[in-house]
Each structure stands twice: as structure tokens, then as C-alpha cells.
Amino acid sequence: xxxxxxxxxxxxxxxxxxxxxxxxxxxxxxxxxxxxxxxxxxxxxxxxxxxxxxxxxxxxxxxxxxxxxxxxxxxxxxxxxxxxxxxxxxxxxxxxxxxxxxxxxxxxxxxxxxxxxxxxxxxxxxxxxxxxxxxxxxxxxxxxxxxxxxxxxxxxxxxxxxxxxxxxxxxxxxxxxxxxxxxxxxxxxxxxxxxxxxxxxxxxxxxxxxxxxxxxxxxxxxxxxxxxxxxxxxxxxxxxxxxxxxxx
Numbered sequence: 001x002x003x004x005x006x007x008x009x010x011x012x013x014x015x016x017x018x019x020x021x022x023x024x025x026x027x028x029x030x031x032x033x034x035x036x037x038x039x040x041x042x043x044x045x046x047x048x049x050x051x052x053x054x055x056x057x058x059x060x061x062x063x064x065x066x067x068x069x070x071x072x073x074x075x076x077x078x079x080x081x082x083x084x085x086x087x088x089x090x091x092x093x094x095x096x097x098x099x100x101x102x103x104x105x106x107x108x109x110x111x112x113x114x115x116x117x118x119x120x121x122x123x124x125x126x127x128x129x130x131x132x133x134x135x136x137x138x139x140x141x142x143x144x145x146x147x148x149x150x151x152x153x154x155x156x157x158x159x160x161x162x163x164x165x166x167x168x169x170x171x172x173x174x175x176x177x178x179x180x181x182x183x184x185x186x187x188x189x190x191x192x193x194x195x196x197x198x199x200x201x202x203x204x205x206x207x208x209x210x211x212x213x214x215x216x217x218x219x220x221x222x223x224x225x226x227x228x229x230x231x232x233x234x235x236x237x238x239x240x241x242x243x244x245x246x247x248x
Contacts (some may be wrong), residue, residue: 003046021138021238037149058239063173064145067200068165070152079207083181086194086202090179092220096121100218106185113217118178124227132231136238137170140153140232143243169241174233176225183207185215198224
């Protein structure tokens with residue numbers, strides 16, 4: 001689902017988005033849920049809501065759910081510090097960390113994720129305005145049950161967190177991806193995350209001020225990564241996140 005609002009002279013503004021992999025029997029229920037979400041989002045009322053249903057013909061890759069923990073964080077400044085420490089620990093250079101933070105906190109809104117080389121800090125996504133959209137992912141019922149038992153997650157946010165961890169688990173699974181950092185563009189949701197296969201999924205409260213509509217996602221890849229293959233995996237390879245343990 002993609003919802004947007006038209007703005008004179010400035011093009012469309014993203015309002016809401018969501019997706020999953022489901023059975024044919026679940027389609028009607030999920031479509032109704034997505035339309036309801038699009039029409040009641042804190043970013044405003046959309047002018048257009050597009051529901052796309054696509055049959056998956058390739059067997060989804062079964063990947064593990066990232067281990068999840070919540071950091072102690074009380075301000076955006078502390079969040080920057082936590083992000084920096086996390087990324088440096090994942091093998092991202094200080095230069096690339098600084099470049100990534102500029103993208104994350106930029107006033108310019110990207111529709112998708114930025115791909116950044118982990119040493120030089122150079123952006124490598126094919127289209128900087130569009131970015132890369134991580135797509136074609138879902139979660140097993142057993143993995144979803146684990147989500148409800150994670151400490152510190154409000155019941156009202158469980159859906160948002162579940163979708164974010166599903167996306168992050170897919171992203172971290174690729175061998176050329178070292179880490180990812182995300183800040184939601186939802187002005188009412190101020191918990192972002194940093195994630196990697198080695199360190200798991202770190203929820204970061206107060207990653208931005210309440211009411212801030214800015215958001216971004218940066219994926220850090222190995223300096224010699226095959227960018228075409230990374231983009232193809234993120235956008236086209238179907239995956240199902242299960243409750244099995246991550247192999248490090």
C-alpha cells in the first residue's frame with residue numbers, strides 16, 4: 001500500500017506505506033487494514049491510496065529474525081552517539097558514519113533508502129531521489145508471537161515495530177550489507193533503529209523530536225559490494241522472516 005498527498009509545485013508527499021507476504025485467503029482483511037491505516041495517518045489525509053497485489057512465483061527465502069533490544073536514550077544528541085558507536089562497531093568508517101548522519105537528518109525527504117559505501121561514504125543508489133525500496137518480505141506467525149513478548153514495546157506500536165524488524169531482518173541478511181539505520185517520517189513515532197546481522201536490532205527512543213516529519217533510511221554496504229545485486233535482492237527477492245536464530 002502506498003498513500004500520498006498532492007502538493008502544488010512540490011510534487012506528491014508520502015503519507016503512509018505498508019506491505020507483507022500473505023496467503024490469498026488473507027488478502028481482503030489485509031487490504032482493509034492498509035486502507036484504514038492510510039486514511040488515519042498522522043502525516044495527514046492522502047489524495048491517493050494505491051493497493052497493489054502481486055502473486056509471488058518464486059519460493060521466499062527463509063531468513064532469521066534479528067535479536068532485538070532497546071537502548072537507553074533520552075535525546076536526539078544521545079541517539080546520534082548511539083548510532084555512531086553502533087556503526088563503527090559494524091565496520092563502517094567514521095567518514096561514512098558522518099555522511100550517513102547527514103542523510104538521516106536532512107530536510108530533503110527521500111522516498112526510499114540511501115545505499116552508502118562503508119569506507120568512502122559515497123552514495124551508491126541508482127536514483128538519489130527515489131532511493132531503494134526494500135520490498136517483498138513477510139513474517140511467520142511464530143516470529144510474530146516473539147514480537148509481543150519483547151520488553152519496552154507498547155501494544156499500540158507493535159505493528160510498526162514488527163514491520164520494521166521484518167524489513168531490517170531482510171536487509172541485514174545480505175552478505176554485502178554491514179548495517180542499516182532508520183528514522184521514521186511519522187511525526188508521532190520517535191523511536192528509530194540501527195541494525196546489523198552481528199549486533200541485531202537496536203531500538204533507539206528519542207531519535208528525533210516529537211512532531212518532526214523528517215525521516216530517512218541509510219544502508220551501509222561493503223566498499224566493493226555489487227550494488228546491482230544488492231538492489232535486486234532488496235527490491236525483488238521475496239523473504240519470510242522466521243523465529244530461527246541468526247547464524248553469525
